[in-house]
Structures are given as C-alpha cells and as structure tokens.
Amino acid sequence: MNQIPNFLLERVRLTPNRIAVVSDQEEITFKELHERVIQLAGRFHSCGIEKGKHVSVLMNNSIEFIVTVYAIHYIGAIAILLNTRLSEDEISYQIQNSDSNFLIVENENFIAPPSTVRVLEMNNIQQFEVKPVVIREYFNHDEIATMMYTSGTTGFPKAVLQSYGNHWSSAIASVLNLGLDQSDVWLVCLPMFHVGGLSTVYKSAIYGMKIVLAEKAEAGIVLNYINQYKITILSVVTKVLNDLLNFEDINKGLSSIRAALLGGGPAPLPLLQKAQERNVPVYQTYGMTETCSQIATLSPEFMLSKIGSAGKALFGCSLEIRENDKKSSPGVVGEIVVKGPNVSKGYYKLQTNDTSEFFYTGDLGYVDEDGFLFVVDRRSDLIISGGENIYPAEIESILLSHPDLIEAGVTGREDPTWGKVPIAFVIAKSKNHPSEQEMIEFCQKKLAKFKIPKEIHFVSSLPRNAANKLVRRELHKLL
C-alpha cells in the first residue's frame, strides 16, 4: 500500500493495554509508550523540531530511545541514528553530513558537537514546555523515516535512506516467514542505532508484540532474560549464540526459544550443528542497513537440509548472484544483488537507486540448485567484528592522513572473541617513521575503538592487481 500507518498509533488503537517494552527498570504498555511519545513530541516541538527537520539521535538502547524515535516520527521529522561507539570526530562528521538541525543525547557526555546543531539533553528535557503537536497518522511509502550511516566500500560514511515503507515491508516479509504467536516475546540484544535492533522496535508495534531490552548482549545475561521473560525470538550475532550454546544444562534454559535469528555473516557449521543438537531453531539470515533488516532467511523446514544457508529472499523480495552484470549459474560465486519493498532507495545526497532494479550489495555468495543463498563473504573486504561493520577503506584513509605514511592496507584477522579484528599494513615515507604504538594512538583520536587496528605492520610494498588496485584479501600473506 502507498500509505503506511503510524505504527505505534495503530497499535495503541488496537491493543493499548498489551505490554510493549520491558527494560530492567520498568515495563510499559503500548498506551503508556504512546503517552510518553506525545509528551516528548510536545517538548521537541517547543524546541523547534518540526516536520522534515533532521534530528540526530545519539543514545544507547533504552525505553527513552524508543520514545525519542517515535516522537520524531509523530512529528514527521527524520531520525538519524548515530552509533554511540564511534569517535567524536566520526559522530561530528555524520551530524554535519546529514544536515542535522538537532542532536538528541542522553546527557552532556558528548563534549564538542558541531556548532550548526542544537543539542537537546534527555536528562533535562523536562524543562521544555509540552506544545501540542499534530500527530502524523499516515506516511507515504517513500517518505524517509530514518537514516543510518554505513561506510560502504569507498571508506566514506554515507547515510542510508530508510523509508516508512521500507520498515513496514521488512516487518511484513519477516512475519510471513517467522509466523506470529500471541505469546511471542522478542529479546533485543542488538543496538537500536543499527537496523537489526531498530527493526524489532517497529515489529513490536506492528505485531502487537512484547520486546525485552537486554542490558548487555553477553551470553550469561541473555540467558537470564530468556528464562525470566520466556523469550521466544531473539536476534543474535555468532559470538553470543556460541556462548549461549556452550552453557551447561542449556536444554532447560533455552526451551522457550522458537527462533534464534542469526545475522552478521556466514555461520560456522559446528555452531549450527551444536544448535541443532540442543534443539535451538536457528534461522540464518542475511540482511544489511540498506535492506532494513533481513532480506533472506532460511525457512524452518530447511534448517537441517540446507544447513549453512541464509535461505531464500523473503516473500515479495528477490535476489540473484551476478558477475559482470550477468546472472550466475547455480553454485557459482558472484555478487549478491537484491530487490524488494524493504530495499533503500539509496544514500542521502548521493546516488539513489531505481528500486525496481536490483541493488548491488557488494557481498559475495552463491545460490544452489534449489535456489538457496549461501553467503561466502561480506562485501569482499568488510570486517565484521562483534556485530559491527568495519570498512578497511575508512581505516586506511585515517592512516593515510598521517604525514609520515604513503600507503596503507587494512584487512581482518580471525579473533576468538570478536570474530574478526582489523589489522593494518602501511608503507612509511622514510625510515624515521612513527612506532606502531604511536600510530595506534593516532587512530584512537579519530576512530571508534572497535575500528582501531590491533596490529600495524610496516612493510615495503602492498599487494596490488594489474590496475594497481590494492588487493586486500592478499594482505595476510605479508604476515
């Protein structure tokens, strides 16, 4: 449909007294959530937030985060969701690049915001008057609801445009695969500034489903939530699922789970086998910021026969493998291209896609004879570390901003805790170059902690192809 209803407003009309969100501090119904949203929207309005304004949000998972995002939607402004793990430089860039008029923060911990933005602190938002707001009841399918930054292969962070229709379609495609039960409780242990977390917030309203916010995504803590709240669905990264399955007496502890959605790269076979032994139904998924959460998921009946696959494109979506713009044969690895009503139309102030055409993900995979997707590698060079995407090009450009370096190459190294961590190979201008430790300190000022290379190797040359392009997948040979 062309008109997308205001998710929360619709839900409040239908089942106001169902529990919407549970946090460690409290649980609130959809009606209570709505009432808080109305209040906050009113305060935002008296601060000048209006329809169409760009509002950056720099918050960690909390009920207040959800209230903030919906308040922005109720007004019809656009929410830019910033990763709280980024460095101040990175955050400042995104605030400016997104033309944000406002920045919502939990408290004054953000020291040096750009002067172009008005900062509103949630811990003293009460000082502002509640000015009545005309609540948006409907949105157009293509109207932008949120933006989230992703660096892509270029190393330049760019804002993915996510429309109300994208978010709605994602929730609908997912329910047709996962089903929906009145007793469903979804545990949110992914950050809500990423689409994996935020999409669950929208699903809560669209499905009328309770969500529980995990304080931390550590396995021991997650297990407590599962037991306490009879969690039926959760989205996890490989590391957390692995740890969960390594607990003893797990059968009892995880029995309420009817679906563990596993994203963030191809799952190792031993993990899936362990899950199978322990009766935890793992739904391997494939998705990205540009697809507003999953675009492919393995249907339950294929869990055993297609172990390791990310399934098929969800109902109404499609995917193909292409090489040189031609569809590859089954079994042949190529670039994954996707299409569907949940696929973003592009990037803010940059290229936009014709959404009736396929979107090139940059990820590598193949489709088997039965049409099942197997993801071979994320965006050739992408490093996924503890669920966060790290783009080598971004780190390389920071390294190259140092006056003593002339070349840099970054790749991922296996890590037992994080899956992968970034490591760098650099060429210095002269023998009097800074030490590895000095370079790491240089990066600390400019990059989020998880992006700082764990090793920086000084080398004399980097692997390059015929076109003199850096071949990052060969960097590890320099070790």
Next chain:
Amino acid sequence: MNQIPNFLLERVRLTPNRIAVVSDQEEITFKELHERVIQLAGRFHSCGIEKGKHVSVLMNNSIEFIVTVYAIHYIGAIAILLNTRLSEDEISYQIQNSDSNFLIVENENFIAPPSTVRVLEMNNIQQFEVKPVVIREYFNHDEIATMMYTSGTTGFPKAVLQSYGNHWSSAIASVLNLGLDQSDVWLVCLPMFHVGGLSTVYKSAIYGMKIVLAEKAEAGIVLNYINQYKITILSVVTKVLNDLLNFEDINKGLSSIRAALLGGGPAPLPLLQKAQERNVPVYQTYGMTETCSQIATLSPEFMLSKIGSAGKALFGCSLEIRENDKKSSPGVVGEIVVKGPNVSKGYYKLQTNDTSEFFYTGDLGYVDEDGFLFVVDRRSDLIISGGENIYPAEIESILLSHPDLIEAGVTGREDPTWGKVPIAFVIAKSKNHPSEQEMIEFCQKKLAKFKIPKEIHFVSSLPRNAANKLVRRELHKLL
C-alpha cells in the same frame, strides 16, 4: 508496496513442497498446484485468453476452481466470479454486464450462455494445446484481479472491483490480528465465488498455509474435517457454528481450533456464550465484498469483555460511524464507513471511490466508548440467508416486472434454519390477480432459489415515509 508479487509464484519459490490444498479427492503441494496452473494457463492462452481479458468463472469449490483463478491471474486476465446459486437469467446478466469474453464452466450444465461469450468447459479443456504463457510475476497494487457481483441497495447487481493490492492488504491485515503458526490449517467452508472463501485461497499462498476444502458446509461434515485434518482456523456463518456447538462431546472434537471466524451479521449472544463455555475461540468479524473479506475483527483478548462486538478496524484500516456525513458519538447508531488498502475502489462501469476517503457501507452500527464496533444491522434492508446476501430491491424489481402488480416490498423473516428468509408484500392492479403460488413460480424463472420469497402477501398499501419512499422495516407490521 506498489508492486504486489504473484502470490502463488512467490510461495512456490519459497516452500514448494508444503501442502497447499486438500480436497476429498487429493492433496497437492504448492509446486503441484503451480504446475497445474501453468498447464491450464497454457490451454487458456491457446483459446485466446490474454492479459486484460474478462473471464467469468462459474464453478463450485474445488481444486480446479483454484487452478482456474490462478491461471487467469498468471496470464494477467481478470476473473469474474459468478455465484453458482443464481438463476440463468441472473448469471447471463452478470456475464454481459461484466463484458466477459470467456466463461469457464465445470461442464455443459449451463444451458444458454449469452452469445457474446466463449464457453470453455473444464471437463474437456484437455483438448486444447498448452501454449507457453509469459507468467505475470508482479501486479500493480491497483490492478484488478477479480470482480464479484453484489446488488447493493439499488437492486441492480454491480461488479465490485477487487485489486491485487486489495487482496494482499486483506491477508496482511488479517495475519497481524490472527497471527500465523506453521501448523495452521484453514478449513474452507464458504463458497470461493464469495470473498470469504476466495480470500482464504490467497492467504494459503501468502502465508504458506494448508487449506482444506469442505465438501459441504454442514456441521456434521465440518466436524469430520476438523478432526481428520486438525483444523486450526475456519470461517463460518452463524448457522454452521451453532450446529457445531450443539453436537455432544464437542470439547474433544473442536479442540484443535484456535480461531473460528464468524461473519455475516451480528452474532446472537447465546451463541457466543455457548462457544465460550465450550472453549471455541470465536473471532467476530465484519466485512463485505467491497472490503475483500474482514475489515474489522475482535482481537482475542477482548473476546470476553466485548462479547457481541466485531472489534476494531484491522491494522492499517479505519472505520467510523456517521450520520449525515458527521462522525457520531460513541454509542449512537449510524452508518458504518470504512477505509483501508483492502477497500475496493468501486464498481465496474459505475462510480469509483477515492480510496483515501471513507466508503459508506450502508450497514448500521455503533462504536462504544473504547472504540469497539457493534454491528446493529446489515445495510438496513439487507437479508442474510444462510450466508448469502439478499437485496430486497432486487426481488422487488422482479416482482414488479409482472404485468399484474403495481407495487412490491420485500423484507426478511426470522427462520430457524437460514437465519432469515425473504417475504414479499405486493399490490395488484385488479382483483383478478395471480395467486401466491403463481407469483412464486414466476420468480423461480428469474431468481436464485434462495432469493425466492417464501411468502407473498397481497395487500392494499405499503408503508411509505413522507417522501413516499418504501419503509421496508415496517413491512412486517402488515402481517
């Protein structure tokens, strides 16, 4: 979304080997269904059925009916679904009025089709070659999929335009209310030439859900299906549900049912209380041909507190009570008006609605303080008899076509078996008028059996209001 995927094609891509449909004769998977559709579409194509052609379907519930409808969709033609209970005159009118190029019948039992239409008999369709067809993969939201006739208050049958987007949106709105379980099996005991039955066919493909076709909608037979196939959902009319609940040892027999959708007019309180005693969750629904199945349904948590209500408009839909185009206060009876992506844009060759505006249903009801709909009466004068809609004006116009009558009024009389049956009051030109029996015989030639008045009373005047308009609700006073 603007593009609606071909429901069956999408489902075959995702879960080809799930059972799609079970009949008394066989059960077939989605893949097998698709293969039959491809075959039939090829034969239809070699007969000249092409994109945009109008194809009337005169068939009873069967797997072949489903194959036929999908074959028409695969080609991109428009299916006009004719009620097999109508008289030949009525059917001929609808074939002509809908500008049908083709008429699909089970066999040659339809004697005198209009000369403008080419008749294809399913029992010898094999004689036609299978000519390859370009299968439609997507449809536009507004593209017409089906038409179904409804008489409305005017007495003139008119074809409701039902788009692919209408059918899709109806299935989506329903799943967000009813939920979806992998073990769901929906029993189809409503005719598929009505939207109540047809919508279940589409839901089967969209949800990946098994449906079972009941040979008859008699309670004893329905109970057998429920037991044999562990039916979880069924749509029923009051009479069948009532009979079902009157069987002894019902607790065992109905325990698999998680939702009994009850449409077709306000449900009597004793029936709902009996269902409650017997643990059968009844979802009272409200819908019509123009809303492509339900538009309001009572959510399970309100089953007890709002007994007798048809609930609230489904997610993404809305409804109001209006009197003289103004919204009525809670508790005040008025006309029910509805809006949503499942609402038809209007009638073939007649008025079309702006679908962003409310559609006036002609039904009467009120909304309570909490926003719950209570349907008081269907379209003031509408008579619902065994799940079929009967419009008094239509019968009146047939009666008035008799040369010896000058006035006629038709209303419904309570009937223990059918809910209501039509009865007529007529004024004759002279004392030498035909007998009641002669008038009934006159009607038999022109009207479906269920529409023929059970009583015809000759009277000297009919109740009329100040504007000299017939007041049908006062007709019973003449008895």
